[in-house]
Structure formats: C-alpha cells, structure tokens
Amino acid sequence: MWHLLEPLHALLYYAPEAFEAAASLGYGTDERWPSYFAWRAAPLGAAGPVRVASAFYSFSPAAVARYVSAAWSIADPADVLAARLRAVDRTCRTVLGEDPGLAEAAALARRAAEAAGTAGRPLAAANAELPWPDAPHLVLWQAATILREHRGDGHVTALLAAGLDPVEALVSFAAVGAAPESVFASRGWSPAEWSAARDRLAARGLVDASGAATDAGRALRAGVERRTDELAAAPWAALGAEEADRLADLLGGPWLAAIGSGLLPAENTLGIGKV
Template identity: 80%
Template sequence: MWHLLEPLHALHYYAPEAFEEAAALGYGVRERWPSYFAWRAAPLGPAGAVRTASAFYSFSPAVVGRYVPAAWEVAAPAEVLAARLRAADRTLRAVLGDTAGTLAEAAGLARRAAEAADTAGRPLAAAHAELPWADEPHLVLWQAATLLREHRGDGHVAVLLGAGLDPVEALVSFAAIGAAPEAAFAGRGWTDQEWAAARERLAGRGLLGADGAATPAGRELRAGVERRTDELAARPWAALGDEGTARLADLLGGPWLAAIGAGLLPADNTLGIGKV
C-alpha cells in the first residue's frame, strides 16, 4: 500500500504546479528545498529548526537550520497549507486528467485507513490528523496518502532509534545495502566528514565491511528495521480490513501508473518509489 500511495503524495515535491504556488508565496524555486521544508513542516505550525530536524530525522540539523524557521518569515504555516492544497489540486488534475473526478471510492477507503492511524508518539502524523479534510475526492486521497506516509515515517524513526541508528547512520546503513546510491542522499546535508565518521561507527559495530558495503549483520539489522516499520504501520490497514485494503489497491492501480508515468519523480531516489 505504501508503494501505491507514496508516488501520489511525492508528486507534490517535484511538480511545476507546486513550484509555481511556492514562488507565488515568495519561496525560492531554483532548488526544491526551500519549498520542501515549508510544505512538509507547515502542519507542525511555526516550528523551529530543532523541532523540525527532530521530526524529519535524517536531515542534517545544519541544512534544516538553513530553511527553518526562515520559512515562516516568507509565509505563515496557514498560508503554506492553503497553497499546498492548491498545488496538490493542480498537480493531480494535470497528472490524472479526467480520472481525477472518479476517485470517490478510493478516497473514501484511504480516508478510513488514515483516520484509523494511531498518532501517539508520531508528531508528523498527529499534525496531519488535525488538518481539516478537503471536499474533492482527489484531494482527500492526497491528504490520506500524506497522513499515512507520515504515520509510517514516524514509526520508522522510532525503529531506527531502537536499532541504535542515529540520523546519518540510518542513511549510511541504507545506502550500504544498495537501497540507493550515496549521491542520492546529498540533499540530506551531511558533510563528507560526518558521513565517513558514521561509516566508521557502523564498521566498528560489525555492520559495514572495509568496502563500505553492509555485512550480513548489517543486512539483517536493516531487514529487521524495515520489517518492524511495516508492523508499526499496520494499524490503519487492519482497521480497513483485508477486503477494503484489496479494493483500494485495485482502485489505485491507474493513479499509480499515471503518477509514475508523469516523469516528475526522479529515477534514483531515497525511497524506492516505483521499484518492486
């Protein structure tokens, strides 16, 4: 379900319509990070760099501090949230075309799952759960996909903490199993020295070999992290039930193909979007 829903959410960070809305607010759009931090952090309210870095986890506090809290000097979180919904509306209409108006059943099922998400200890999911729902089905679907992905992400952070992987170690260990090239993580803002130090710490724990690749122990640890992340993300789908979840998966096939086929999402990414 994550693989089906994540591309619908992630379009927002790459679509020209989203950059147009960001530029209208006053954000720089020569790179995606000024709008990314504003879009994603806005549900938290006017959060500072420490709170935002804590919730985002894998970003260097230094790179977070470059954009937050300065983002709220450009536009207040409420303004950003309104523009975010406009951007999602325009993006999905452009990508899905005439089918955007046929998503009522999918939106209803996705919303049921999202409203069943447990938010205790999950700051980003809780912040999204407090937002009002849109009326249009394609926007309800986007909001549900967004809440569910942040719910899963919050749980993932908890599992990484339990596994003893700090933010940069989480990325290094992920790259070490071949999940994505190291260059794909450059936007997270860690320096070469910080990355190398994390690699040394992981090697000292027997999780990385001399070549920087994960050892069997490292692969086992990462597999356990992903397995436990899935377990912590299961409550919404248990609430929806097997039949409802299967029906939603069927309904998402067309939108998923449209999102992947739009050519907006990068082929090499840190999330495995579009990969099987």
C-alpha cells in the first residue's frame, strides 16, 4: 500500500504546478527544497527548524535551518496550506485525469487514514487535523499524505529503537544498497558527518571497511523495516483485507499515471516506484 500511495503524495514536490504555486507565495524555485519544506512542514504551523528537523528526522539540522528559519516570514502556514491544496488540485487533474475508480478509491483511503492512530506521530497528527476537501482526487491525496506520514512517524520510532540517529539511519540504508550514496546527499549531511556516522556503525559491526552492510547490519535494517510495517498496519487492519485489496486494485491506474508522468526521480531515498 505504501508503494502505491507514496508516488501520489510525492507529486507535490516535483510538479510544475506546485513550483508555480510556491513562486506565487514568494518561495525560491531554483531548487525544490524551499517549497518542499514549506509544503511538508506547514501542517505543523509556524514550527521552527528544531521542531521540523525532529519530525523529518533524516535531514541535517543545518539544512533544515537553511530553509525553515525564514519560511514563515515568506508566507503564513495557512496560506501555504491553501496554496498546497490548489497545487495538488491542478497536479492531480493533469496527471490522473478522469479515472472512473477515483471516488471509490478516495473513500476507501479516507477510511484507512481516519483509522490511523496519531498518538506520538506529529506529522500524521498535523495532517489528520486538517479539514477534508470535497473532490475525490483531493481526498485521495490527503489520505495518502496522512498514511505516509503515519508510516514515516512509525519508521522514526523503529530507527530510534534500533539505536540509529538521523545520519546513521541514512548511512545504514545506503549500506544495504537502497540507493547510491550520492542520492542521500540531498539530506544535507557533510562528508565529515557521513564518515563519522559510518565509523560509528563500523564500531558496532554493522558496516565493513568499504561501508557495505555486514550480516548484522542487514539484519538490523530488516528489523527496522519489519517494525515499520508492524507500526503502519493498524489502518489496513481496520479497513479489512477485502477492502484493502479492492483499494490496491483501484490504485493501479493512479500509480501508473504518477510513475509514468516522468515527474518523480528514478533514484530516490525512499524507493518510489520500485517493486
């Protein structure tokens, strides 16, 4: 379900309609990060860089501060959220078109999202508190957003339980071949910080001298992913296997449309589009 829903949410960070909306608010669009941090953090309100770095977890605090410190002096979070919804509306109309199963998919996804517990999950809670839009494509996008942040909040819990700090989480993920190390540079850690994290993992026997994961390192990451799945399971258990399977079938078309749009990067830190 994550693989099917994540590309729908992620369109916001790459669509030209979203960059146009960000520019209209006053955010720079030469790179995607000014709008990314504004779009994703706005449900938290006018949160400062410390709170945003805590919730986003894998980003360097210095990188977060670079973009978040001035974010709410450019536009109020409420205005960002309104522009975000307009951008999603335009993007989904362009990418998804008139899918006959969209209304049913949106209703099922909303039920799953409303069953997602938000205790201890700051990003899921912030998005769950927003009012639901009316149009099915917007309901589907908002449900996908709540569910992906619910899963992400749980993933942070699993990383903490495994003793992986933010940069170690990335180094260990790269070590199992999730993506080339160059892809993780987007998270803003310096070469020295990356190297120091690798040394810490090596001291725990989790990576070898080349930086590749050892058997223990692979087992630790497998445990993190398994725990993440377990912590993300409640919405789907509430929906039930039959209706979850129905939603998966209905999401096939939107998933293909999102992946086929060419907007999402082929290599990324999350594995979008991989099966």
